[in-house]
Structure formats: structure tokens, C-alpha cells
Amino acid sequence: MWKAATCTHPRAWEREMHNIKEVNEDAFKYLIAIPPRYWSRSRFTMQAKCDTLVNNMSEAFNNVIVDARSKPIISMLEDIRLYIMKRWSKNRSKVQKYEGDICPKIRARLSKESDQTKYWIPRYFRIWSYFSWSGQKLFEVRHVSLIGDKFTVNIESQECNCRKWLISGIPCCHAIAALNFLNLKA
Structure with missing residues (x-):
């Protein structure tokens, strides 16, 4: 499935889907029922300039605010605001120290x-x-x-x-x- 998800060209995606069908037809039927624009790079639009397939960013954020979520709304939002301000400050310090014109990743x-x-x-x-x-x-x-x-x-x-x-x-x-x-x- 990951090969089909990471293909950037529609023909390569079709080839990988054919391979999935040969191995497990139920898996093929399940995947083909989900529009590929939601899960395959081969159908991503060119406007976003992002090829991320996973939901790690929101999962990481939810993990950080797990304690704040149990608080009343105003206290929760204040905790989230403080976390974001500290994170931005830390990242700003890292960027100012970084020498180069392209990010490391x-x-x-x-x-x-x-x-x-x-x-x-x-x-x-x-x-x-x-x-x-x-x-x-x-x-x-x-x-x-x-x-x-x-x-x-x-x-x-x-x-x-x-x-x-x-x-x-x-x-x-x-x-x-x-x-x-x-x-x-x-």
C-alpha cells in the first residue's frame, strides 16, 4: 500500500494497485473505494507544495496538549497559546543560529x-x-x-x-x- 501511496506518477500508482489486486483483492477493493486524491501522491495537486502522507503533525500536537484538554476552555486555550509562543521562540532562536540558505531536512x-x-x-x-x-x-x-x-x-x-x-x-x-x-x- 505504501508503494501506491508514495508513487508520484498516475501510471506508477496503477501498476502498484494492480500488484495489490494480485496479492489481496479485498485490500484492492477497500483502497479503490477511497478516492486516491486523499491518500496517493500521484493525485496530489501542485498548488500545496507538500507531499506529506501521514498525520504525525496533528498527532504530535494532540500529545502536547493532552493535559490542557482536560481544563476549562479559557485555561486550555491559554496553555495552548503559551506552548505555541515558547515553541516559536525556540524555533526562532534555532533559525537565527542556523547558517545556510536551505533547511537541513x-x-x-x-x-x-x-x-x-x-x-x-x-x-x-x-x-x-x-x-x-x-x-x-x-x-x-x-x-x-x-x-x-x-x-x-x-x-x-x-x-x-x-x-x-x-x-x-x-x-x-x-x-x-x-x-x-x-x-x-x-
Whole structure:
């Protein structure tokens, strides 16, 4: 199920759903009854720029306010307000000490995607047998095996048809391979 949930491309999601159906048809029927826009990255919109699949943030918040929830409403809200103020203050102090232009977790994701670029070969995308004369930075990025997947990357519009870059706002390994080809920083 997690493979189907984390797929960013609709065809990959369909492939994983087919695998689920082969293993357990009841599980397939259960999952297919839930609209995938609620649980699969392959159907997430591109406006939010968030690819989070789990509910950990609200669970963590509920765990923090467990004592406050038993209090009268005004006291509960005051406890929550104080907790949020302390948390913001602590985070503000961390950010002021941080030296860098990209947050550590995003840097780690970029590093992971950069490590994957060794498996991808970018080439200028040809339009009518000519290189892209329009000035668009279009690339076809193929797997090194040349029998695997291929993706189209548009550097100017920050899009890759694997959809990872669109959904999260963080360049995927295909986009980083194309950016590296142009000697641009990801």
C-alpha cells in the first residue's frame, strides 16, 4: 500500500494497485473505494507544495496538549497559546543560529536526490528534429540502462513529468541531472 501511496506518477500508482489486486483483492477493493486524491501522491495537486502522507503533525500536537484538554476552555486555550509562543521562540532562536540558505531536512532530501543522478542521462529535448530553439530548457532524461523510464524536464517552468518537483517544490533526481548538465545549482 505504501508503494501506491508514495508513487508520484498516475501510471506508477496503477501498476502498484494492480500488484495489490494480485496479492489481496479485498485490500484492492477497500483502497479503490477511497478516492486516491486523499491518500496517493500521484493525485496530489501542485498548488500545496507538500507531499506529506501521514498525520504525525496533528498527532504530535494532540500529545502536547493532552493535559490542557482536560481544563476549562479559557485555561486550555491559554496553555495552548503559551506552548505555541515558547515553541516559536525556540524555533526562532534555532533559525537565527542556523547558517545556510536551505533547511537541513530539505538539504538532506536534495542530497538524496543528487545521489540518484548517477543513474540518469539528460539530453536536450528535440522538437521537430531540432534543438529547442525557443529558449526553453527542455530535457529528456533517460535511465542509464536505456531500457528504463524516461522523463521530460522543463527547467524554466520547474516541471518534471515524474511530478515530484511539482508536488514538493524540491527538484527530483531527473531535474537535478538536467540542472547539472547546464552547470546550474539545484
